[in-house]
Amino acid sequence: MTIPGKLLFMLITFIMFLLSFNVANRTKVKALQKLFVITIGSIIFLSIMFHETIMSFLSNILGVSSGPDSVLYLFIIVSTSINLILFRKFFELETKITRIVQNISLGSNNTKDIISTKSYKN
């Protein structure tokens, strides 16, 4: 792989990492994640439609010996990004479930006055 190819690979991975870890405004991140998926999807679609042109173009940019190698690199980026985005999603869901369970526990009638502190005046 050539140096520009390595730099491109690292840049894409870095952007993906930032997107996954919610470093900017939430709406912007969601939009960028969608753009990222659309871009990658388009590249995959085009590389099927225009196999020779796209494959040789990608392998030239990345400096890899053959087209399938560039697809492999692309696959690594996509699968890692999906994993990180899913991790983030699971973490958010876990937090939401925790809040729901806590609200149910604290909001139930049984827990309203379980500790009687009427005798204590501060």
Next chain:
Amino acid sequence: MNPDTLVLVPAYNESDNILETVNNLRNFFEHILVINDGSTDNTQYILKENSIPCISHLINLGQGAALESGFLYFVNRTNLQYVITFDGDGQNNASQANDMLMELKKYSYSILIGSRFKKKKDYMEIPFFKRLTLRLAKIYERTFFSIKLDDAHNGLRVMTKEMIKNHILPIKNHDMSHSTEIAFKASNSGEIIYEYPVTVEYKNKRSQHPINAVNIVINNLIKRL
């Protein structure tokens, strides 16, 4: 009997220990609240049969979430001034919790954390691998979080309402890594954290495996990002 203090006891599958733990605490404290964190054994039944005040989570959320529920109850539903966190497995000593509360009140501290490393006798009681893990945890917490404590993972803590309300809540780490978060937030509060020598009894008690330290480190670092 410390009418101004609430003792929070997080418990998960502690049917063998919870009654003894609460009875020991009743010798010193009036207000005890058990947070049953989705136990699947008889813990809930024992609590109900013995009329022990409790909050019950529908599912197991982790000790951090259990303590957070307790803190929310303490802040929003009581007019009490101090809170003690006390492990449900009975490893902590109720008399030492009372001593810590007296110390906190005497010197007007905001937070006092128990430490197994203040006295050599207490330190030698800790199983070897746990001792090693706790030592490594200390280095990790000093390096990444600037926490200058010997035993941030001690379950016995005494805190004031102001500390909980203004600095500790909300708790992000719902698993065992909440200890680092509490110590980190207390360190950043501008108040000095004091440690008090305590004994932890390990005999016949369940304890988290030292390998869980790996989970704690990774979770802390990821959530810090």
